[in-house]
Amino acid sequence: MPCIIAMAKQLIDTYVAELPPTVQKAVHQSTATTTQKRYQLLGDDFTDSDALRKLAGSIRQHTLEHLDTYLAQAEESLTTRGAKVHYAVTAADACATVTDILRTAGITKVVKSKSMVTEEIHLNDYLANHGIESVESDLGEYIVQIDGDHPSHIVRPIIHKTRGDIARSFEREGLGDYNDDPETITRRARKFMRGKYLEAGAGITGANFVTADTGRLVLVTNEGNSRFCLAPAKVHIALVGIEKVVPSDADLAVLLNLLGRSATGQQLTVYTEFINGPRRNDRPSGPEQMHVVFVDNRRTEVLASDCKEILRCIRCGACLNVCPVYRQASGHAYRSVYPGPVGAVLSPLLAGDKFKELADLPKASSLCGACNEVCPVDIPIPDLLLRLRHRAHEEHVPSPGTPPMAGFALLGSHPLIWRSAMTFGVAKDYLPLDKMPVPYLGSWLKTRTLPKWRGGKFRTWMKSRHGNNGGNGK
Amino acid sequence: MTAREKIFADIKSALAPLPEREARPTVPHGVADPQWLSGEVDNLALFKKRAKAVGTLCFDTPGGCVSWLFEQQTKLVFLPEELASLDAKFSGVVKLTHAYTRAQVDEIDAALSMAHGAIAETGTIILTDASTPDRLAALAPWTHIAVVRKDTIHRSVADALAAMPDDPNIIWVTGPSKTADVEGILIQGVHGPGVQACLLI
Numbered sequence: 001m002p003c004i005i006a007m008a009k010q011l012i013d014t015y016v017a018e019l020p021p022t023v024q025k026a027v028h029q030s031t032a033t034t035t036q037k038r039y040q041l042l043g044d045d046f047t048d049s050d051a052l053r054k055l056a057g058s059i060r061q062h063t064l065e066h067l068d069t070y071l072a073q074a075e076e077s078l079t080t081r082g083a084k085v086h087y088a089v090t091a092a093d094a095c096a097t098v099t100d101i102l103r104t105a106g107i108t109k110v111v112k113s114k115s116m117v118t119e120e121i122h123l124n125d126y127l128a129n130h131g132i133e134s135v136e137s138d139l140g141e142y143i144v145q146i147d148g149d150h151p152s153h154i155v156r157p158i159i160h161k162t163r164g165d166i167a168r169s170f171e172r173e174g175l176g177d178y179n180d181d182p183e184t185i186t187r188r189a190r191k192f193m194r195g196k197y198l199e200a201g202a203g204i205t206g207a208n209f210v211t212a213d214t215g216r217l218v219l220v221t222n223e224g225n226s227r228f229c230l231a232p233a234k235v236h237i238a239l240v241g242i243e244k245v246v247p248s249d250a251d252l253a254v255l256l257n258l259l260g261r262s263a264t265g266q267q268l269t270v271y272t273e274f275i276n277g278p279r280r281n282d283r284p285s286g287p288e289q290m291h292v293v294f295v296d297n298r299r300t301e302v303l304a305s306d307c308k309e310i311l312r313c314i315r316c317g318a319c320l321n322v323c324p325v326y327r328q329a330s331g332h333a334y335r336s337v338y339p340g341p342v343g344a345v346l347s348p349l350l351a352g353d354k355f356k357e358l359a360d361l362p363k364a365s366s367l368c369g370a371c372n373e374v375c376p377v378d379i380p381i382p383d384l385l386l387r388l389r390h391r392a393h394e395e396h397v398p399s400p401g402t403p404p405m406a407g408f409a410l411l412g413s414h415p416l417i418w419r420s421a422m423t424f425g426v427a428k429d430y431l432p433l434d435k436m437p438v439p440y441l442g443s444w445l446k447t448r449t450l451p452k453w454r455g456g457k458f459r460t461w462m463k464s465r466h467g468n469n470g471g472n473g474k
Numbered sequence: 475m476t477a478r479e480k481i482f483a484d485i486k487s488a489l490a491p492l493p494e495r496e497a498r499p500t501v502p503h504g505v506a507d508p509q510w511l512s513g514e515v516d517n518l519a520l521f522k523k524r525a526k527a528v529g530t531l532c533f534d535t536p537g538g539c540v541s542w543l544f545e546q547q548t549k550l551v552f553l554p555e556e557l558a559s560l561d562a563k564f565s566g567v568v569k570l571t572h573a574y575t576r577a578q579v580d581e582i583d584a585a586l587s588m589a590h591g592a593i594a595e596t597g598t599i600i601l602t603d604a605s606t607p608d609r610l611a612a613l614a615p616w617t618h619i620a621v622v623r624k625d626t627i628h629r630s631v632a633d634a635l636a637a638m639p640d641d642p643n644i645i646w647v648t649g650p651s652k653t654a655d656v657e658g659i660l661i662q663g664v665h666g667p668g669v670q671a672c673l674l675i
Contacts, residue, residue, distance in 0.1 A: 030658045045508035052506055058499040065495040068485045081642070087477040139664055140655035156655065163657050182656040186664055193665060194614070198576065214638070224613060224651040224666025230643070231609040232576075242481065250501050253632040257506040264654075267508075267528075268596045268631070271666070272646040279642055284574075285609040286643055296481050304488035 010400060012325070012364040015333030023160050027152075027330045030159055031321040037265025038318060038374065045261070056258050057378030059251050060312035063243075064303065070212040070245045071294065077215025081277035083290040091121035094295045098123065098204070098237055099130050101291050105235050107132070107201030111193075113219065113226035114138035115206025116154060116315055117239050117295055119337045120350070123204070134204070135196045137225035139189050146173050152331025152339060155263050155317035160330050193228070203229030203287065207240040208314065209255060210292075213248045216276050217292065220259065220269035227271055236278070236287035242294050243303075243311040255314060258376035262316040302349045307384045310345045312377040319371035319381060325364055334361060341371035345384045359397040362388035403440040422456035429453050504632050508595065517594040517627045518674070524597030528649035529662070531671035536563040539619060539673045543568045543584055550578070552585040552611055557621060560586070574611040584617035589672070590644070591626035593634045598648045599672055600634065602641040609643065618667040620647070622674050 016024075042049040063070050075085045086101075088094035094117075102110065110127070112118065112134055124145065127134040136145040140157035144150065147169050151157030158166070167180035175188045205226050209218040217238055219226045230236055246255060260266040279286030302311055320326045320340030331339035336347035336358060344361040351358050362385040371381040392399070411418050429452055434445045475483070489495070514520045522532050533539035543551060544567050551568045553560060564570055571582065587606040589599050599620040606612045612620070628634040638644060651666030662668050 026657065033658065045510070046506075047509050055499055055501065055505065058496060059501065062496040062498050065489060065492060066498075068482055068489065071485070072482070087481050089477045089480050093477060137665065138655075139653050143655075156658075158655055166656060182659045183661050185656055186653060186661040190663065190665060194579070197665075198579070216638075222652050222654075223664035225664070227609065227613055227645060228665045231613060242485075247498065249635045249638060250503070250632075253503075253635050254501060254506045257631060266648075267524075268598060268646065268648045270528075270647065270649050270652055272598075272648070274638070274644040274646075275642065276640075276644070277642040279603065283603050283607050285607075286603060294481070296477075296484070300481060300484035300488055303485060308488075 010364060011335075011360050012329055012333045016329045019330055019333075022162065023330060024328060026162070027159055028327045030156065031323075031327050034265055035318070035321045035374070038262055038321070041261050041265050041267070045267070052254065052258060053376055053378045056254050056376055057312060059246065059254060060314075060377045061309065063246055064308060064311050067242065067245065067303065070247060071242055073212040074210050074215060074245045075294075077211070077213060078217075078277075078292055079215075081215050083215070083277055083292050086291060086293045088293055088295050088297070091295075091297050092126075094121045094239060094293055094297065095123055095126035097293050098239070099127065099132065101235065101237055102127075102132055102202060105201065105289065107235060109133045109135075109196075109200050110202040110204050110237075111135050111137050111196050111200040111229045111233065112141075113203065113205040113221065113229045114141050114157070115204070115239060116337065117206050117241050117297075118204065119151060121239070121295065121297060123239070135193075135200070137193055137196070137229060138221070138223060139186065142189060142193070143169060150332065150337075153317060153320055154315050154338065154340070154342075160332065193225075197228045198232050200229070200233050202235035202237055203233040204237045204239065205229060207238050207244055207292075208259065209246050209252060210240055210244050211247070211249055211252065212245050214276070216249070216274045218252065218256075219273045219275065220256075220271065221273075222264070222266075222270045224271050226273055230273075230275070230287060231285045233287050235289045235291070236275070237291045237293065238275075239293050239295055242296055242299050255376075259314055259316055262318040262374065262376040298350050298352055301352070302346075305349060306387050307345060307349055309379050310342065310349065310381075310384055312379050313342050313346070314377055315342075316376055318374040318376065322370045322374045324366065324368065324370070329364070333364075336361075341365065341381045341385075342379075345381060345388060348388055355391075356395065356397045359388070359392040359395070360400070362386075362392065363399065363402070419456075419459075422459070425455045426453045503636065504630060507630050507632060511595055511630060514594070517629055518624055520594040520629075521592055521597060521627050522674075524594065525599075525672065526597070528597045529652075529670065530597055530599070530647075530649055531669065533619070533671065533673045536560050536673060536675075539671070540564050540567045542671075543617070546584075546617070548584045548617065550582050550584075552578075552582045552615065554587060554607070554611070556588055557586055560621075574608050576610075579610070579614050582611075582615050584619065585611045585615040586619045586621060586673070587612045589620040589622045589626070590639060590641075591628060591634070592622045592672070593628045593631055593646065595630040596646075596648055598631075598634075598646045599670075600628075601645045601647060602639055603643045604639065604641050613666050616663065616667060617669040617671065619671045619673055622672045624674055 348358040
């Protein structure tokens, strides 16, 4: 991407320019490999995986457009099975609800399973400020936590870190002398986390899906950490975005089959857990209390917008993996919890009155459409990006990095001027364009060579063609 | 206005302007079955094939299972009461315990538990609180062996979802615990078992 580095005008470009080449290479390699695995598995398993994506999209869209019904039904089903349901309008409300539950239960130590909504509401910081120790149990999320860093990928939070980085962090945290062998790193985390699981009073999780008719909370992990969070702990708190509801178990057959394949190229994620209430009295393990906190945090605003389709998202990360911009820029360039194409849509929408600060993200796309092609719920991401660009324009958000197009608008809307330009355009071949005092042109030409002028030929060709066909244009 | 009332009011006003709403799509049973599934005639054979593909070991006899545990130099094996029928085969070959206490979490390096069932399509083992009372015992030891009755193997993910038992915790286990968080390198045994096995009876 040397041309982007040279221009370095859009905010995302400055991140790309600062990204170490090793990280860029690692991100590119790993996203390309996952994309290939996904493609291979879907092709091997389904004659028409597109039809399945469209069906999944329709299930999700239907749910969203009847969210009041399904959310109420999910609440009833969960309550019937002994779970306590809470609602939180804002991120701060959600954090306060969790803290209240923990205080009432007298809990000061919790373990967490990976959840994007808890990232979104900055739950760990809130808990730490309220004297509650919260430990991330997913290996990647744990490393992000001890480094005071942020995840750079929805599924692979430390895609931007090398084994050397991790070994240094573990050494600093007293988990052993420097050792960058991935197996040793994993064993050390296993040992450390054992103690945390056994002493934690509560396990905090997100949810991949919640079924309305049966009240099942579905969690998928490869490491088994969500299961561990829900074995010794006395209290389970699940933070769930209100859009995570699906009508029934039968819909899960479609969604689970697509989620594992899209996210990691697996038929199914290793652990698929269906939680249907607190443990029953005669059982030795499992939480005695189950709390489900449904979080809005501006999702109802998104639902009211012309970008509501983004709420179909099942957080598989396939759009990140395939995106040519994400592959070059990595996740932190998106300056928000959700990176990549989904983030370029969702992050500005969830930003509320800070929309302007993230309004550049929808522009950081070539609109190539690959994100839509891989999306397991068929979200028309390029269309949504265009709608957000339009919104930024309407709200007069300045647009650095976009060259002024007034000259082209003049040419394009006046046939006479256009025709003259086509005739005289050949002059460009003889002008020292790279020396001209137009910054955009200069930086563009640093890495490109313009072809010889060929403008104006189309009209001549069209006229001759017209003549040859007796004037009827056929 | 409570948080609940506000959220529902906001959802309703967000949806009110929609001229029409997306109809509920028909989701035919098996619509997401892989295309090769129809060519498979034997659930047991398919389960074994798929289990192998995801890294789950399969034992056909208790004898085979216990000799493997012996070869692995397993220190202490947890055999729950409900599997007491296997006692005779196991005792004398490996050291057994019938109690799973928190104090022994680090000592017990292998545990057996009864599975609720399995899924042939994906080589998945299904555990429930009813079948496997102690969640920790099926998770913390390095080796977990789920005892699967051959007549409880579902053909597909869709079949398993259509026959979900009434249980507060159902977990599908498709291979050993794994991560690829560190530079994309696959490592098994992160939090859960590094070796996932099943004994078919």
